[in-house]
Amino acid sequence: MAMASFSVRVLDQCQISPPRSTDSRHPLDLTFFDIMWMCNGAVSRLFFYDHPHPIADFTASVLPPLKSSLSATLHHFYPLAGRFRRSAEDNTKFQLRYSDGDFVPFTVTECTDGDFTDVSGYHDRSPSKLQPLVSHLHVGFSDADPLLAVQVTVFPNKGFVVGVKISHVACDGRSFMHFVRSWAATCRGEPSVEPLPSFDRTIVSIPETLSVASPDDVKEYYDSIPDAPKPATPSEPIVMRSFKFGKRDIEKLKQRVPFRSSSFMVACACAWVSLLKARGAYYTGGEKRTKLIFPADSRERLNPPKSPAYFGNCIRPCFTDAVEGDLLGEDGLVVACEAIGRAIKELEGGVFNGWEKWRENFASAEKPMAVAGSPKFGAYGVDFGWGRPVKVDLAGLVECLGVISLSENRDEEGGVELGISLVESEMNVFSSSVSDAVNRGC
Structure with a gap:
């Protein structure tokens, strides 16, 4: 069973921002739920699509609507175009804040020696085969780090892969898929059946100890957990x-x-x-x-x-x-x-x-x-x-x-x-x- 990875070459790197009409919007305060999952890094999903056409067709017919519809969708999901920033009012608290000029990194790559049918299959595959399809950009917790990164990889005459990588501090799996489904509906030019996202951060009945937690508190919380024994490297x-x-x-x-x-x-x-x-x-x-x-x-x-x-x-x-x-x-x-x-x-x-x-x-x-x-x-x-x-x-x-x-x-x-x-x-x-x-x- 072949387990080797494959190579990709970068065709394009660009920055996708919401429409100018979005402007800077109200920042989102982090709730306890956001803070609790911030130690889990980023979540990446790969969507594989058949597209048995040459790369020229992909470049002309697939990429432009993917990019324009992403920008349009970010108008409604504007926090994903923003960054993880300290609150201007309270330096101990953090927010998801979009500011004019923020963007989502969008990378286009071409697979030069991979088998689309193999990498998108249900059979045994090496995890290394998926790594070239995921954005290498660090999605994290500074003004320089995006909350969302996209990589689209084309397998000429076979198919393409849309890789979406989102920081877990920004959202959970349900919101992740809400965003992607909305983007897809916009791209195919149909009225979205998805509701607009709700950013209501009104107070809910949670224990006071949790309601005042900050990211620094959570880091201290997790740092205090004894390290589990590290598993041996599999042979x-x-x-x-x-x-x-x-x-x-x-x-x-x-x-x-x-x-x-x-x-x-x-x-x-x-x-x-x-x-x-x-x-x-x-x-x-x-x-x-x-x-x-x-x-x-x-x-x-x-x-x-x-x-x-x-x-x-x-x-x-x-x-x-x-x-x-x-x-x-x-x-x-x-x-x-x-x-x-x-x-x-x-x-x-x-x-x-x-x-x-x-x-x-x-x-x-x-x-x-x-x-x-x-x-x-x-x-x-x-x-x-x-x-x-x-x-x-x-x-x-x-x-x-x-x-x-x-x-x-x-x-x-x-x-x-x-x-x-x-x-x-x-x-x-x-x-x-x-x-x-x-x-x-x-």
Whole structure:
């Protein structure tokens, strides 16, 4: 199996700004949710599109509308064109502030020796194959760092890739996809079905300790977490693979759970059990517990609720655990769903229920499984005017072993796609376990 990367050459580098009519707008104060995720760096998504035309056609017909529509979309999503800046009124607080002259870096590259079909596939791929498709620009926390960077890569006569990289301090996955879907609708020249983003930062009922937190406080908070032991460098190649669960597959998994369960629950449960098997966990009669961490959208759970179009971060971490032996037993899928259900049930106690234990839960999680993305984001609905993507990858997590990314199934409503990176031998076990789970149950 070929694992080599490929080369790209830069065709163009430019700066995309909102229309002049945007001017400088009201800065966005950072909420606790924004500050909490600022330690997670940037999130990158890659959207792969078929385009079997020469590069001259791509340059003439694809690039101009991509650029002009990005500028138009930034008029409504203006914070993404801004920077992470200290407040002019309070030097201890930070904001997302757009000022006249700010811009989004836009890079165009050409792949000179890569295989579009290979890099956009569902089979085992080296994570290094995706790195040339992601902007190398640092998206971070200074006036010089953008909050958003775009790289478009063309594979002549094959296709192109739109790579979008956004700082997590600016927004979560739901807002990320809201922006991209709005950009796509503008590009294809159709009235957007997406609502305009809401930047309402009115006070919500949160613990006073959290409401006064600043980015400096959060840095101190995370610096105080004991360093987890660094995993040894894998001796085998790391591979990433995507798995498709059809609607029928999801229904078969649900039928094995004797209580109501969602597609999210059974997909995560199946992956959790399969990951334990892939890592070589075996039931020894002990009570060792293993953790699962997943995000929960809090927009509708706040008091008062936020609009679904609220732009920014509005997710909280959920933690659950179970005994390894129980997960690896005959009813492992049921045990995993029960554990996930408990964590979801705890949200009824409020968004900030148990917040004082979040740090401890992060620090004590030894090789947990973590979840990113959601089948509800509509990633495969991002049509810029040349058809739906043939593949979407969450590139920022491809080298995070044990993190699964979720999206809807491209080809079947009601299905789910799951992506994960593992060392090669573990991937073989994980794949076999997923197949067994669908066919016979975990």
